[in-house]
Amino acid sequence: MSNAFGKGHHLHLIDGSAFIFRAFHALPPLTRKSDGLPIGAVAGFSNMLWKYVQDAKGADAPTHVAVIFDHSAKTFRNDIFADYKANRPPLPEELKPQFPLTRDATRAFNIACIEIESYEADDIIATLACQAREAGGRATIISSDKDLMQLVGDGVTMLDPIKNKEIGPEEVEEKFGVGPDRVVDIQALAGDSVDNVPGAPGIGIKTAALLxxxxxDLENLLANADQIKQPKRRQTLIDFADQIRVSKRLxxxxxxxxxxFSLDSLEIADPDPEALLGFLTEMEFRTLSNRVAEKFGAEAPAIPDKPAASSTDIAAGPDWPPVDTANYQTVTTEAELDTWIASIAGFGAVAIDTETTGLNEMTADLVGISLCTGAGMACYIPLAHVSGGGDLFDSGARLDGQLALDLVLAKLKPILEDTAILKVGHNIKYDWKMLARHGIRMAPIEDTMLMSYAMGSDLFSHGMDGLSERVLGHKPMPIKDLIGSGRSQITFDQVPLDKATPYAGEDAExxxxxxQTLRPQLSPTAVTTAYETLERPMVPVLADMEMAGIKVDQEHLSRMSNVFAQRMAALEDEIHGLAGAKFNVGSPKQLGEILFDQMGLQGGKQGKTGAYSTSADVLEDxxxxxxxxxxxxxxWRQISKLKSTYTDALQTHVNADSGRVHTSYAIAGAQTGRLASTEPNLQNIPIRTEEGRRIREAFIATPGHKLVSLDYSQIELRVLAHVADIPALKEAFREGIDIHAMTASQMFGVPVEGMDPMIRRQAKAINFGVIYGISGFGLSRNLRIPRAEAQAFIDTYFERFPEIRAYMDQTIANAKRDGFVRTIFGRRIPTPGINSSGPQAGGARRAAINAPIQGAAADIIRRAMIRMPDAIAGLPAKMLLQVHDELVFEVEDGATDRLIDKARTVMxxxxxxxxxxxxxxxxxAGIGNSWAEAH
DNA sequence: CTAATCACG
DNA sequence: GACGTACGTGATTAGC
Structure with a gap:
């Protein structure tokens, strides 16, 4: 088919820019392993081209093909209208270096690659489509861009590559309400916010189609605009006629x-396997090169799956072999230990992992330590292994041949506390605490879990096994293989050494x-500062807080449990009497059946399971x-909750040795940068009801001490005022005015003095709603007012504080562009699902709006906590708890005022x-003998 | 193991 | 124009 393009020929025109952006947003931020070059969009683009090449054979196969790109942002349309496409968000930094590579990819596939200065891809596509048509052939535009729909018809069709659906004249008419030949008229009238085409204000696609x-057509409409019946519409068309004509030209x-070049030069040709595989190898696309190689019957190119050496003194080794767990050394002599210590000092860094008898650092015992100084260079130092259960007589006896724990720790201490030697761990707070219990305070430290967290990828969890599988392509042996699970589970000290060494050494390696892999990626993802100032320094601070624990009055809790038990029994009797039957009050299912089936009360089925909802909302109604x-x-539920979750459960968490409760804070627990507290959760101790607040009376200071609580006032609203730059809000905070009363005053035009508490309550609900990405529905439910009324509140709010709207729009735009948002301190927070459609999209948008606010507040209190130890170093005081915007200290009686002074300044x-x-x-600030008094 | 519920900021 | 609906957590219990 080498004759000139004409009848029987079929030209495919691929919208390259659309492919790139789709690839960029569809894929996680992949980087080339060897140098960290962002490569996600190129990878997606190449995959799409490969898929296209595979699919483009068959009945309606193209004979000619080209991929068309935009050359640059400025085009001749900017001469017509300076602000054309002016409100496009700037390109993501990660995407910029990928543009030239997508051209390379196109050429590697042996497809014509076209871009022309000062013209948009759309212009080139239009011209080529025209030429194909005039030559008597056909053209298919592979794009879903509505701006191209005007070209459809008479031998030209479009193909939506996402839905794999053809777009013909019917589909165009469905979208615009007119045929393809009048699409430009519609667009000229309706304008386009994405491209910043002004159009006519107040006229959308529907109205435009009507007109x-x-x-x-448009000219006839403008000529007869004075005959339009609707006065507003008439005036708009008369006033904006020029703007509409400019829009049409755009x-x-x-x-x-x-x-x-001519159409003939676009004739389809098979890719040259060597060139294509060369490109894919250079990009290090393993899967795709394998596929391509298979197709061509070529040998799959070797792509090293190891990262190259990073810019560090410590050589990573250019060619890491696969992880080999068979050859780790079990260190059992002093000489061996000394050799390792000398080697660590020489390297200047060591990865460390501790093996223990349990998951709770406060109660578990140290069983062994593994160390790693490079690929294949790992050892395990067993310290407290015992003989296994196999031998009844010997079971539980300490195994011979292990170095003494005290000796090993004494020898390791200088290394572990040496400021010139980095200690690397995964979730190193755990190991830090284990060692701190033996008098070793590790520094300086690195934590690969926190690196992963700081990078803000939503691709995988930050646990070591998952991270290893995805980042290193290596699946570590599961702990279950060693200790089993369930009833027959053993502790690590019972694991025989020939199994313990490979496992522990592997964890260190x-x-x-x-x-080695993650650290070089901190900088390209611009999270080095966040990692170094917000994540890593939290480790010793939190470790100290957790080890300090808080004193709990167990008898107080016990008495409350007894009282609660009696009241629950009485309530149960009463409930059974009212129901006329005995049932489990704690079962929502049984309760739902009693209420709605037997008693016939109103309240429909809910959710997928078809079960009745018996939530507090429903029951309150x-x-x-x-x-x-x-x-x-x-x-009953309130009492039951307080008893089971608090008064009963807290007692079981009192540590036998310290008599105190030691929570554990997850640094990488929450998406937004907040901490999470577990075992027990001390961040959700009741306070909102009088009944529950009494539980806080059980959290007490040790004799001769007081508990001091300091909490930020309205920190999230203050952050909002700052980041969204809202003058009215900032002014109020500077003046120290009651912020909710001020909001109410602004919205309802009532004076702050003598304000109706009801009005203030509504304003408060709106203020909080804004932080959460408010909706009329949500507010109406919260305030139990009609939806229309709630919506009117919100409208008024946005009118009074227009900056909020701008902030929300900007935040969502950023999230859509990048897949993450940032706090003002540089914390990166992933926004998964932000580019999805469907019901989850709304939730993703609200989360994206909330994240920079909640996250910045979290950053602020983290910064305060990190500085706190130094600031209060001279005082007899300890920081014990953090509850998102509150810090709780235990302070000697005479020092409370000084503590408050110092801590407040830091905060x-x-x-x-x-x-x-x-x-x-x-x-x-507050002071008291109990948390209830101090708060 | 998941869903429902409810405690906190 | 419809559709679903406040953000972030952890613990407990019921019930499959």
Whole structure:
């Protein structure tokens, strides 16, 4: 088919830019392993081209093909209208270096690659489509861009590559309400916010279609605009006629782009396997090169699956062999240990992992330590292994041949505390605490879990096994293989050494490799500062807080449990009486059946499971209608919750040695940068009800001490005022005005003095709603007011504080562009699902709006906590707890005022010097013998 | 092991 | 124009 393009020929025109952006947003931020070059969009683009090449054979196969790109942002349309496409967000940094590579990819596939200065891809596509048509052939535009739809018809069709659906004249008419030949008229009228085509204000596609169908075309419409019946519409068309004509010139695609090649040069040709595989190998696309090689019957190119040496003194080794767990040394002599110590000192860094008898660092015992200084260079130092269960007589006896724990720790201590030697761990807080219990305070440290967290990838969890599998392509042996699970589970000290050494050594080596791999990626993802100032320094601070624990009055809890038990029994009797039957009050299923089936109360089925909802909301509504049973169930549930989750459970967490409760904080637990508290969770101790607040009386200071609580006042609203730059809000915070009253005053025009508490409550709900990405529905439910009323509140709010809207729009745009948002301190927070459609999209948007606010507040208190130990070093005081915006200290009786003074200063200036907030931070303080008194 | 519920900021 | 609906957590219990 080498004759000139004409009848029987079929030209495919691929919208290259659309492919690139789709690839960029569809894929996680992949980087080339050898040098960290961002490569995700190129990878996706190449995959799409490969798929295209595979599919483009068959009945309706193209004879000619080209991929068309935009050359640069500035085009001749900017001469027509300076602001054309002016509100496009800037290109993501990671994407920029990928543009030239997508051209290389196109050429590697042996497909014509076309771009022309000062013309858009759309112009070139239009011109080529025209030429194909005039030559008597056909053209298919592979794109879903609505701007190209005007070209459809008469031998030209479009193909939506996502839905794999053809777009013909019918589909165009469905979208625009007119045929392809009038699409530009519609676009000229309706404008386009994405491309910043102004159009006519207040006229959308629907109205435009109505008008064009009535008047035939745009010129006729404008000429007869004075006959339009609707006065506003008439005036708009008369006033904005010029702007509409300019808009038409912006959207109109002509067939006169100067081309220096002919259609014939676009004739399809098979790719040259060598060139294609060369390109894919250079990009290090393993899967795709294998596929391509298989197709061509060529040998799959070798792509090293190891990262290259990073810019560090410590050689990573250019060619890591696969992890080999068979040859790790079991260190059992002093000489061996000394050799390792000398080697670590020489390397200047060591990956370390501790093996223990349990998951709780406060109660587990140290069993052994593994170390790694490079690929294949790992050892395990057993310290407290015992003989296994196999031998009844010997079981539980300490195994011979192990070095003494005290000796090993004494020898390791200088290395582990040497400021010139890095200690690398995965979740190193655990190991830090294990060693701190033996008097070793490791420094300096690195934590690969926190590196992964700081990078803010939503691709995988930050646990070592998952991270290793995905980052290193290596699946570590599961701990279950050694200790089993369930009833027959043993502790690590019972694991025989020939199994313990490979396992423990592997953990250290994987940690080492993760460190070598992740650390060079901190900088390209611009999270080095976040990692170094917000994550890593938290480790020793939290470890100290967790080890300190808080004193709990166990008898107080026990007494409360007894009281609660009696009240629950009484309530159960009453409930059974009201129901006329005995049932498990704690079973939502049984309760639902009693309420809605037996008693016939109103309240529909909910959710996928078809079960009735018996949530507090539902029960409260029923109680308000005067039903006693749901009211009693609500009482029962409150007591039951307090008993089972707090008064009972807390007692079991009192440490036998310290008599205190030691929580554990997850640094990488929450997406937003907040901490999470577990075992027990001390961040959700009741306070909102009088009943629950009494549980806080059980958290007490040790004799001669007080508990001091300092909490940030309205920190999230202050952060919002700063990041969204809302003058009215900032002013109020600077003046120290009641912020909710101010909001109410602004919205409802009432004076702050003598304000109705009801009005203030509504304003408060709106203020919080804004932080969460408010909706009329949500607010109406929260305030129990009609939806329309709630929506009116929100409208007024946005009118009074227009900056909020701008902030929200900007944040969502950033999230869509990058797949993450950042706090003002540089923390990166992933926004998964932000580019999805469907019901989850709304949730993703609200999360994206909330993340920089909640995250910045989390950053601020982290910064305060990190500085706190030094700031209060001279005082007889310990920091014990963090509850998101509150810090709790235990302080000697005479030092409370000095502590408050120091701690408050640190907290109120915590944002500085990184960020100079435009609102003051205010910290309230309280002192008491119990947490209830102090808060 | 998941869903429902409810405790906190 | 419809559709679903406040953000972030952890612990407990029921029930498959």
């Amino acid at each position: 064009i169908n009535e008047y035939g 959207v109109q695609l002509d067939c006169d782009t100067p081309l220096d 994987v940690t080492w490799r993760l460190w 029923l109680a308000a209608e005067g039903h006693d049973l749901p009211a009693r169930v609500l009482d 109120e200036s915590a944002a500085e010097p990184a960020v100079q907030l435009s609102v003051p931070l205010v910290v309230d």
